[in-house]
Structure formats: structure tokens, C-alpha cells
Amino acid sequence: MSLTSDDWRPSASLEVLKLRARMLERIRAFFAARGVLEVETPVLSSAAATDPALASLTTRYTGPLFPRGQVLYPHTSPEFPMKRLLAAGAGSIYQICKVFRDGEAGRLHNPEFTMLEWYRVGFDHFALMDEAAALIAEALVGGRALGAPEKLTYREAFERHCGLDPHTADSVALAAVVQAKAIAVRGDPAREAADTLRDLLLTHVIEPQLGRGRVTLLYDYPASQAALARIRPGDPPVAQRFEIYLEGIELANGFHELNDATEQRARFERDLAKRKERGLPAVPMDEWLLEALAHGLPDCAGVALGLDRLVMIAAGVASIQEVLPFPIERA
Amino acid sequence: MATYNTNEFRAGLKVMLDGDPAAIVENEFVKPGKGQAFSRVRIRNLKTGRTIERTFKSGETIEAADVADVELQYLYNDGEFWHFMNPESYEQLAADKATVGDNAKWLKEQDVCIITLWNGVPLVVEPPNTVTLKVVETDPGVRGDTSGGGGKPATLETGAVVRVPLFIQIGETIKVNTRTGEYVSRA
Numbered sequence: 452m453s454l455t456s457d458d459w460r461p462s463a464s465l466e467v468l469k470l471r472a473r474m475l476e477r478i479r480a481f482f483a484a485r486g487v488l489e490v491e492t493p494v495l496s497s498a499a500a501t502d503p504a505l506a507s508l509t510t511r512y513t514g515p516l517f518p519r520g521q522v523l524y525p526h527t528s529p530e531f532p533m534k535r536l537l538a539a540g541a542g543s544i545y546q547i548c549k550v551f552r553d554g555e556a557g558r559l560h561n562p563e564f565t566m567l568e569w570y571r572v573g574f575d576h577f578a579l580m581d582e583a584a585a586l587i588a589e590a591l592v593g594g595r596a597l598g599a600p601e602k603l604t605y606r607e608a609f610e611r612h613c614g615l616d617p618h619t620a621d622s623v624a625l626a627a628v629v630q631a632k633a634i635a636v637r638g639d640p641a642r643e644a645a646d647t648l649r650d651l652l653l654t655h656v657i658e659p660q661l662g663r664g665r666v667t668l669l670y671d672y673p674a675s676q677a678a679l680a681r682i683r684p685g686d687p688p689v690a691q692r693f694e695i696y697l698e699g700i701e702l703a704n705g706f707h708e709l710n711d712a713t714e715q716r717a718r719f720e721r722d723l724a725k726r727k728e729r730g731l732p733a734v735p736m737d738e739w740l741l742e743a744l745a746h747g748l749p750d751c752a753g754v755a756l757g758l759d760r761l762v763m764i765a766a767g768v769a770s771i772q773e774v775l776p777f778p779i780e781r782a
Numbered sequence: 783m784a785t786y787n788t789n790e791f792r793a794g795l796k797v798m799l800d801g802d803p804a805a806i807v808e809n810e811f812v813k814p815g816k817g818q819a820f821s822r823v824r825i826r827n828l829k830t831g832r833t834i835e836r837t838f839k840s841g842e843t844i845e846a847a848d849v850a851d852v853e854l855q856y857l858y859n860d861g862e863f864w865h866f867m868n869p870e871s872y873e874q875l876a877a878d879k880a881t882v883g884d885n886a887k888w889l890k891e892q893d894v895c896i897i898t899l900w901n902g903v904p905l906v907v908e909p910p911n912t913v914t915l916k917v918v919e920t921d922p923g924v925r926g927d928t929s930g931g932g933g934k935p936a937t938l939e940t941g942a943v944v945r946v947p948l949f950i951q952i953g954e955t956i957k958v959n960t961r962t963g964e965y966v967s968r969a
Contacts (some may be wrong), residue, residue, distance in 0.1 A: 504817050554789070554840065555819070557811025635836045650818040651837065658814075678816050694815045704815040 461776035467766045468776060474590050474762060475547065478567060481589050485582075487543045487569060492532035494548065498737035499524040501722035502678065503729060506553035508562075524734070525551040528755050529568055530679065531740040534708070537570055537751060538743035545569035547758065558770045559700065559760065561778050570753040576680075576691050576707040579752035580668045583695055583703060587666055587761065594765050597697075598665035605672050605689075609649075612657045617649055618673060618687040625649065632656050646675055662696035669694045679715070680706035695756070698764055705754030712744035784846035788821040788838050796828075796849035799836070803828045803847040803900045811840075828898065828905055847900065854897045856889050864889060864907070866897060877904040887942035888913050888960045909960045914969045915939050916955045920946065933965075 461468070482489065499507040505527045513520035529546050536544055550566045571579055584600040591597065609617040613628045625648035626640035634640075634655050640648060661667040670693035674682045677690035691707035709715055719736040726733060762774040772778045786797060791809040798804070804825050813819040819840035826833045828849065838844070854866035854875060863876035864886065875897065881904050882889070888909035889895070898906040920936035933945040936956075944958055946965045955969040 502816065504813075504819070555811065555813065560811055560813065633835075635834065637836075637838065637842060647818050647839070650814050651820065653814050653817075654812045654820060655822070655837065676816060701815050 458781055462772045462778055462781060463774050463776050467762065467768070467774050470766055471762045471774065474765060477589055477592060478547070478586065481586055482545050482569070485543075487545050487571070488541065490533065490536060490541065490544045490546050491548070492529045492536070492546065494525055495523040496526055496531070496737070497521065497523060497735060498531065498739070499734035500527045501719045501726070501734060501736055503722055503725045503731055506731075507734060508551050508553050527552050528566060530753070530755070531737045533568065533570060533753070534740055534748055535743040537572065538746050538748050543569070543571045556779055561759070561771050561775055563779070564771070565758040566755050567758050568753065568755040570708070570751050572749045572751045574752040576670065576693055576705055576752045579705055579754055580670065580693055580695075583705065583754050583756070584666045584668065587695070587697065587702070590761055591765050600666040600668055602668045602670065603661075605669055608657050608661070608669055609652070612660055613652050618689075621645060622648060625652065628652060646673070649673065658696065658701060659699040662698055662700070667696040669696065677718075678706065679709050679718075681709050700760050700764065702760055703754050703756035705752060707752045708748065710744055710748035710750065712741050715744055716741055785843040786846055787843045788840050791821050791823060796847040797825070798845040798847045799825055799827065802830070803849050803905060805849075807833055828900070849898060849900050849905070851896050851898050853894050856891060856893050856895055858891060859886075859889075866895065866904075869894070875904055877907050881905060882907045885909050885960070887940050888958075890915060890940055911959065911961060912957050912966060913960055914955055914957050915942065917946070917950060917952055920950060920952055922951065
């Protein structure tokens with residue numbers, strides 16, 4: 452990396468940093484008015500996210516308690532300890548914290564970024580979608596007004612923009628759309644997994660169309676992409692998961708939270724098997740979370756929102772580097 | 783065989799794409815909320831000059847292209863090849879018509895050009911941004927063609943035709959921008 456004389460300066464303007472501070476104030480007021488408790492949970496954890504699409508950083512503590520040293524993972528989201536608080540009876544809670552992801556840098560990504568994550572006891576994902584849209588509107592107060600939020604199922608989005616049903620289409624059918632949309636990949640796309648092709652179409656074709664002038668809430672994901680969401684049985688079964696888009700940018704991901712410890716352990720184990728298959732590092736699963744779920748997680752929905760991207764939209768800038776004082780290349 | 787993985791992608795990186803040398807113009811990291819990450823790349827084929835889009839899954843690799851830019855002095859054209867020389871080593875290289883292409887009309891003996899080499903063979907010849915060339919033919923009348931905003935066509939010693947102001951006469955030398963093909967000033 453070449454250092455020029457200006458690299459010590461922030462890459463975000465002071466105006467944008469003030470806008471960010473005002474947005475944080477409004478978000479805290481929004482939750483205070485609703486009686487949602489602000490919490491802080493550890494950044495460092497002895498367990499890590501098992502999701503094969505998430506790579507954790509690692510660090511090490513050595514000293515009293517761990518004289519021979521202990522590997523710790525900076526969290527990719529505060530989800531697991533927040534669920535332990537929910538199981539312990541904390542009620543609805545929110546947190547604003549830095550989270551960390553290895554391997555992610557670009558116009559919309561920085562390896563450390565600010566997450567706003569909240570859980571609402573007694574809400575399902577539909578109630579939380581409404582609250583999240585209200586929070587976004589509140590955070591953008593003073594900027595331009597948004598139209599009424601749009602709710603769109605994953606299937607409707609694919610039917611509208613790709614002309615197929617993503618739940619029943621196989622790799623051959625998905626690959627035909629990939630080619631029709633002039634997306635060039637290495638080799639024959641029909642040989643890729645259906646989930647890879649769905650992700651390809653979602654990111655390249657559908658996402659840029661979502662959230663134009665209003666929040667789009669995309670929901671009812673394929674069960675294979677449930678992550679930590681409940682699965683609603685049916686034909687096809689769908690994950691009670693949603694994502695929020697604004698101006699073509701993915702802002703948030705939410706779940707009607709899975710609270711079945713046995714199912715959660717099975718998903719962790721499936722993730723770990725996939726990691727092994729792909730040659731990714733094995734990581735310890737969070738046994739405390741599993742104990743908490745076994746004790747009993749109240750019926751709740753939760754959502755995690757990338758705050759830097761919301762600041763980007765409020766400021767009308769094109770890259771995350773313009774809203775972070777010091778992105779990774781200046782950190 | 784050297785390779786680059788998607789983490790190494792950046793603008794300017796020279797790679798092999800479908801058997802041709804190519805340069806990455808732009809690389810965008812794309813990832814859905816949960817799921818597969820991609821590198822969405824705009825990439826220019828250095829043989830044809832065409833820019834296309836290509837998407838790689840994160841972690842995929844691509845073969846590196848042995849491509850380098852060298853500064854060489856243009857010597858002469860023998861009717862088939864354009865000959866260049868390294869002014870320090872006196873080593874000579876010849877480029878064919880397909881390589882030189884339209885830029886032939888800007889090549890003047892002694893001028894230093896940037897030659898892109900692929901496996902040691904010239905791939906692209908870039909003339910200097912500005913060249914100084916003599917006018918060998920133009921309408922002598924000061925009135926000239928007044929319909930085109932006051933300019934007139936002039937043929938230069940290399941065969942290039944550019945629009946020049948009316949006051950430019952045969953035998954004068956002028957500066958021309960080779961990227962736009964436009965007259966800059968009297969030399």
C-alpha cells in the first residue's frame with residue numbers, strides 16, 4: 452500500500468460523521484420510546500458463527516484464567532449472547548456494536564462495521580418487518596421521504612425479475628436465466644448448486660431493482676437458506692426470514708427466531724460438515740446458546756441492520772468508505 | 783503457472799481470459815445477506831480492446847498473464863512490420879499490422895512509444911499522447927472550408943488527416959493529441 456500525505460485524514464467528511472451521530476441519537480430515542488433495552492455483549496467469544504458463508508477473524512487472550520492462551524473470535528454478529536439474554540428473561544433488547552468479518556471488503560463492505568441488532572419478544576417476523584421499516588423511516592428523518600414499504604416474497608421477486616419459481620426451478624432452469632441475463636461465469640452454470648445460482652441472480656439481477664424510493668421487505672426464503680430462522684412447513688416449506696432493501700442495497704436480515712435446541716444443533720452440525728467439505732476452518736459451536744435454547748427462548752423475532760449502509764443512503768454517497776472515518780485501508 | 787485468486791483482483795491486473803491476455807478494469811465484491819460471495823469484474827481483452835463483464839465465486843483463481851509495458855523507440859516501417867528499439871539495450875522488436883492497427887498513423891521515427899508485450903511479443907503499441915508532425919498537404923487558401931467551424935483538413939507526414947485552423951500552411955509542424963486525434967497547437 453502506498454502512503455500519500457493525505458492518508459492520515461478521514462475518508463468520510465465531517466458532515467457525514469455529524470449525520471451519523473444524529474442518526475444514532477434518533478435510533479436510541481426510537482427504542483427508548485418503545486421500551487426496548489439497550490445492551491452490550493462481548494465482542495470476543497470462544498465460539499464462532501458456523502455459517503460456511505461467514506469467516507471469523509481470530510485473536511488470542513493469554514493471562515489470568517487462561518495461562519496457556521485461549522483462541523477468541525471477534526463476533527460476526529452479537530446474535531448468540533443476545534439470545535442468551537433473551538432466554539434469561541431480558542425482554543426486548545437492542546445493541547449497536549462493531550462486528551467483524553474476514554474476507555469482506557468492497558464498495559459496500561468493510562471487515563469491521565457497525566451493526567444495529569434487535570429482538571422483540573412476542574413479535575413474529577411480519578410484526579418486526581413493520582417495526583424495521585418504521586425505524587428506517589425515523590433514521591432518515593430530515594432526508595427525503597420514502598414511499599410506503601413494499602412486501603415481496605422471494606418467489607414473487609424471482610417471478611417478476613427472472614420469470615421463474617425459485618423454489619421449484621433446478622440448476623438447469625436457473626442457469627438458463629443466468630445466461631439469458633448475460634451473466635458470464637466460469638464454466639457451465641448448470642453445474643453450480645441451485646443456491647449458488649439463486650444467490651447469483653439475486654445479487655446481479657434482482658437486488659439492484661429493490662427498494663427504489665421505498666423500503667422493500669423480501670421474505671419467505673427457501674428453506675435451504677434458513678440460517679437461524681424457523682421453517683414454516685408447506686409446499687414448499689419456507690424460511691421465516693426476511694431481508695430489507697433500500698435503493699438496491701441490502702440493509703438488514705431478520706428471522707422469526709428458531710427456538711428449538713435440537714434443530715439448532717442439527718443446523719450447526721450441518722454447517723460444520725459443509726465447512727469441512729469445502730476445506731474451510733472448523734470452528735467451535737456455541738454450546739451456551741444451545742443450553743439457553745434448551746432452557747427456553749421466548750417466542751421472538753430479531754433483525755440485524757448494517758448501520759453504515761443506512762448512513763450511506765442518508766448521505767447520498769456511493770461507498771461505505773465515505774461514511775467510515777477510517778476504513779480498513781486507513782486503519 | 784502463476785495464478786491470482788479473487789482476493790488479489792484489482793484494476794490493472796493482467797490475467798488470461800478465454801485464452802487471451804486481459805486487464806481487470808474494475809472489481810466489485812458482491813455478497814447477499816447470507817450466502818455466496820462473488821467478484822464481479824469488468825475486464826478488457828488486450829487483443830481486441832473489448833471490455834466484458836465476468837463473475838467469479840470468491841476464492842476462484844485465474845491464470846496470470848505475462849504482460850509488461852516497455853518504452854521503445856520507433857525506428858522504421860519495412861512495408862510489413864514496424865520496428866522498435868530499446869534505447870538502452872539496442873534490442874529490437876517488430877510489430878505487425880494487427881498489433882499497430884490505427885495507431886500506425888501517429889508513428890514518427892525516433893518517438894518513444896509504450897509497447898505492451900505478452901510473453902515477450904508486442905500486443906499493443908501506444909504512441910505518445912502528443913506527437914509533433916509536419917503538414918504535407920492542406921488547402922492553401924486562408925478562407926478554406928468555412929462550413930466546419932473555421933477549420934480545414936490537413937494531411938500529415940505520417941498519413942494522418944486532422945482538422946487544423948485556417949492559418950496552418952503546408953510545411954508547418956503542429957502538435958496533435960493522439961488519443962482524440964485533435965490539433966493542439968503549432969509546434
